Amino acid sequence: MQTKKLVSMSSRTGRDLQRYNVEGCRQVVGCIPYRFKKNYNASSLHGTLINELEFLLISSQKSPRLMFPKGGWELDETIEEAAIRETIEEAGVLGVVESKLGVWTFKSKSQDTFHEGHMLTFRVSEELDCWPEKDVRQRVWLTAEAARSVCTHEWMKEALDCFLEKEISGRLRNQEPPRTGRLALNGQEEEVNCSVLIRSLCLPLSPCSTEESRIGRVTQGEEVVISLPC
Structure with a gap:
């Protein structure tokens, strides 16, 4: 027989103890x-x-x-x-x-x-x-x-x-070591902090087995390619 979990309480009603801010909200x-x-x-x-x-x-x-x-x-x-x-x-x-x-x-x-x-x-x-x-x-x-x-x-x-x-x-x-790399945006490259950029794009990180890992994303017609050193 399965035992059901029960909360022995009822919802509070009334507003006698209600909090309001200084503006009355x-x-x-x-x-x-x-x-x-x-x-x-x-x-x-x-x-x-x-x-x-x-x-x-x-x-x-x-x-x-x-x-x-x-x-x-x-x-x-x-x-x-x-x-x-x-x-x-x-x-x-x-x-x-x-x-x-x-x-x-x-x-x-x-x-x-x-x-x-x-x-x-x-x-x-x-x-x-x-x-x-x-x-x-x-x-x-x-x-x-x-x-x-x-x-x-x-x-x-x-x-x-x-x-x-x-x-x-x-x-x-907490889990990603700081790394820098080359960011290619529409053919122009510059060195960036890839940790910050990846967080802002919400991109996944994967272990790389070659000299560098390339992560691509297309945003509003712009191709973003990040080259990360392993």
Whole structure:
């Protein structure tokens, strides 16, 4: 017999403890829940990190529109506690809050007022079978590209972009030794820091077996060829 995991709590209601900023905007906290694919190899530099990630989105209570979990930040909790609570209540997952992505001001479609949204990253370790809003929301795991495409809020898409930029840059910075090489752009060559350039282009790194490794990319009609010494 399978034992179901259960969160013995209900969603918070009411706004008696709701936080507001100095301009009177309601403060909300949201998370970008993510996980690595099951076959992800952290020691490998083959492929881009974007392809190794999956993101959890949830539906609105009143429509099939998809978004990341978010909700009101209350006076009796830290921003991390609010993020964990909202993610459990709405998405039914457990994990670790890792870092803050930023603050966005957005207009609530339902209330026609401006809110202050704080977004954090949330690495998922466990999915619950039962959670407070299971009966009113759907949840779905998507790739980065699909998540950005279907997310209904532009400010959440911007937060996802910040997350991807931070994660990719951090991974390459920690695992990739600094290297310089020759950059050929439309027939003109110059010496560049290839580590920085590869991060900006989100290119994969592969071990090279010849005197140099050539990585090509076509962007808006311009061919970029990087020559890296082995």
